Amino acid sequence: MAEHEMIGTSRQSRIMAHFLLVIGVIVVAFPIWYVFVASTHPLQQILRPPLPLLPGAEGPSNYARALGGGIGQIGRVGVDRLLLNTAVVAFGIAIGKILISMASAYAIVFFRFPLRMVCFWMIFITLMLPVEVRILPTYKVMVDLRLIDTYAGLILPLVASATGTLLFRQFFMTIPNELMEAARVDGAGPWRFFKDILLPLSATNIAALFVILFIYGWTQYLWPLLVTNSNSMNTIVIALRKMISFADADTPWDLVMVTCVLAILPPILVVVLMQRWFVKGLVETEK
Known part of the structure; x- marks a missing residue:
């Protein structure tokens, strides 16, 4: 019963x-x-x-x-161009953050050099700085380097990641010393150890972080708004804002809705295609 x-x-x-x-x-x-x-x-x-x-x-x-470029509010720039700009920025930010984070975490964990932990804490402290504190000096540097309205200006200031460095550092610290010693006995140098051992072991972490960082780069608003003046260099989020007017009659809502649909498709595809790796990277504890 x-x-x-x-x-x-x-x-x-x-x-x-x-x-x-x-x-x-x-x-x-x-x-x-x-x-x-x-x-x-x-x-x-x-x-x-x-x-x-x-x-x-x-x-x-x-x-x-x-x-085909029939949107007058953004200078007759086609949504295909906006999608290209946004994809370049999102991929550039995601890949750049992962590469720099892995390299910095690798140096901090596996190399012994003076002020090693000071360097790590200096990286970590940047998490406490509000974006508004850093954005004006960064904009001044982009102007001085003549990187306004360029892909480099959109990507480079956003590729450093204290969070990614922290995550990879925590993972690298779980690598047993015996594995490093075995690699050294086999004659593996620092580059080979990184490429042949650490990179494959970090695959799920990289996949999970890539999904998060790709969406972060795809939805950027404030920095692209500051660093782009030309309609042809706008990202799709900035273009959406320009298309919407205070008067409904002046807003091409049919094209706005098309742009919205096309804007949300790439992040959805990335999450769907990498869902298994993303979940595995978040929940996997034993490496």
Whole structure:
């Protein structure tokens, strides 16, 4: 009797858990679906609520206009150019942060040099500095180096990562000394030890950090706003802000919705494609 009651309670718990999960998915996914539906309707339909909940027939023409450079509010720059700019920035920031973080953590953990821990704490202390404190001096450096409206100006000031250095340092400290000694006996130098041993062991950590940093770079707003003046160098987030006017009649909401859909697709694809590695990198404790 008790066993049947336990089975019934367990089944009810699973049903309730799935019900809450479905509700959560609907709450999260409905705004995205609404934006997609709006991107397939003409501007007049969007300005005249209520908006239908099913896609319309204007989708292909709206997407063709957006990708073909039909957005006057951003200087007739196509969304394809905005996506390229944003992808270059996101990949550059993610890859740059990972490389610099791994290199700095590798030096701090595996090399003995004067003021080693002082260097680490100087890196760590930068976490406590607000962005506003650093952004004006950084902008002045970019102006002096003539890196305004360049990919280098968008990427280089954001590639240093104290958080990434800390995470890789904590992981490298779990590497047993016996592994280093065995590599040294086999004649492996510092570069070979890093490339053949540490890099493969860090694969899940790199994947998890890449997903986080890619989304961080993709959604950057303040720094691209300061360091770009040309519409052709804008990221997609900055372009979205420029497209929206205070008056609804002056805002091409159909093209805004198309740009929103295209803006959220790459981060979703990165998370979906790297989900297994991302979760493994977050929860895996034994290396």
